[in-house]
Amino acid sequence: MNIHFTGIAGAGMAAVAQMMQDAGHAVSGSDHDVFPPMSTFVEGLGLPVAWRLDAANLPADLDVLVQGASAKLGGDDNVEARAARERGVRVTTFPELVGEATRNRINTVVAGSFGKSTCAALAAYVLRSCGVDAGWLVGAISPSLPATGRWGRSPEMILEGDEYIVGPNDRRSKFALYHPRRLLLTSLVHDHVNVFPTFAEYEAPFRRLLRSLPSEGLAVLRDHPAVREVAG
Template identity: 35%
Template sequence: MERDTVDKGRVHLIGICGTAMAALACMLQQRGWLVSGSDAGSYPPMNGVLARHGIAVLPGYEAERITPELQMVVVGNVAARENPEVQKTLSLGLSYKSLPEVLWSEFLAAAPIRTVVAGTHGKTTTSALAAWVLQTAGLEPSFLVGGLVNNFSANFQLGSKSLFVLEGDEYNAAFFDRRAKFHHYRPTHLLLTGVEMDHVDIFHDIGEIEAEFSRLIAGMPADGVIIAAADNRRLMGLLRESPCPVATYGAASTADYQLTGFEPLEAGSRLVVEDKDGGSFTLSTATIGRHNAENVLAVYLLARRLGIERALIEKALTSFKGVKRRQEVIARKGETVYVSDFA
């Protein structure tokens, strides 16, 4: 997408080298903002992304960088109130927002279709696959996910202003906004991969995590749709209060779309699915692993609800190249497969 010609002013991002913050910086630049940013360190892969867009990472945090000329300061959740740039922002009375607040005001509010992938595990791969399916179908979605998608060589895209795909994180937004990030995104289509204990630095027990997801579900519009993992008992309990239709998937016999067969192939895998009406179908995918079979099924159901033809979905599933360092196959030698993975 070409840069907007309208100059919206200057914005500074505190903690710019984070995966989502760096993507946001590039997106704001494309929308006409003059972008600067700082971080404690400049590290890959996002320093390379920023460099390709001509955005420098200013080392460390210095109060002198925050001036009255800034129209907005974006405060990453790595920055505490004591951060010198935060302190200068507050003392000058400048406008400041968290990353999810900016995503909503600058990009999401104008998008009638907001697809959010949330859950304790599998968010990045699933949201990346959803974006690729929509791209293959010619819809050119806007998206932001938590890893570099190999099909795009990026973790974001500003495409259609009417369709946005987001990875929805349950971690809090900023020191001044302790809500989960995904509450800001107001999804119309919500894909839930499961609820488990995580982020023990901010959540004391599973009940606190369940409360965040319960609130997310309760905020869905009546004409929205939720696609959810049937194998996750905690999630199924939360969905009893859903205000909108729910379609479930997984190995559980209670699933609306039950994964009854999984066959690993030399490159990828094949799925067998039975629906609650007794029908069945197969899906081929380039992804590996039984867990990814469920992610694939979830994205398939989402795409069908967005009106995408099955042939286009299957084309995307078999051409998906995955996410960097998410079970990324980097080499094969004989019967040995070398995989790079950190998540």
């Protein structure tokens, strides 16, 4: 496929772009109002990148446009997303793309209020050090990994699972789309009060995530009162 990422300088978007490139897809991207270190990081990925939003950035043979969800990118007035829709090109989000692409992998989702980037990177590093060509998606730059996103050729996939919503028109948590077979829950402290005003509302997606595991699935939980509560 030919995939264009509008908002490629987001940490998650850049990681998914790398993952899709490693999977063999043609990848391009665009963004605006981006500064170092993310602009420098994205320029180092070796992808065609434009630093302004313009319909002309879209490849002629585009198959999918992945639209960032930030306030400056996720609205209906995004010129690239509008142009893609007018051309009949599918517009989606990175969590949807990741969920679809990894549905048949052995997904380990690393979730929690804090520590998830570190633990996801550590899990990917351990597998890589043991000779396992795993895939991964990490929403931060790790000095121990060659990239923030990788497709890999082994069934194992490590996915940092963000509890924040997919976008303004999709109130599901991002990790709800990731089909976990294994789950690491690092922590649970009330966060993102703009979309989860109460702690009960914040906990709810984690409860659903735990209950989405298959019967043969594995959950590894931090021994903490709030984590024990959602697992009860």
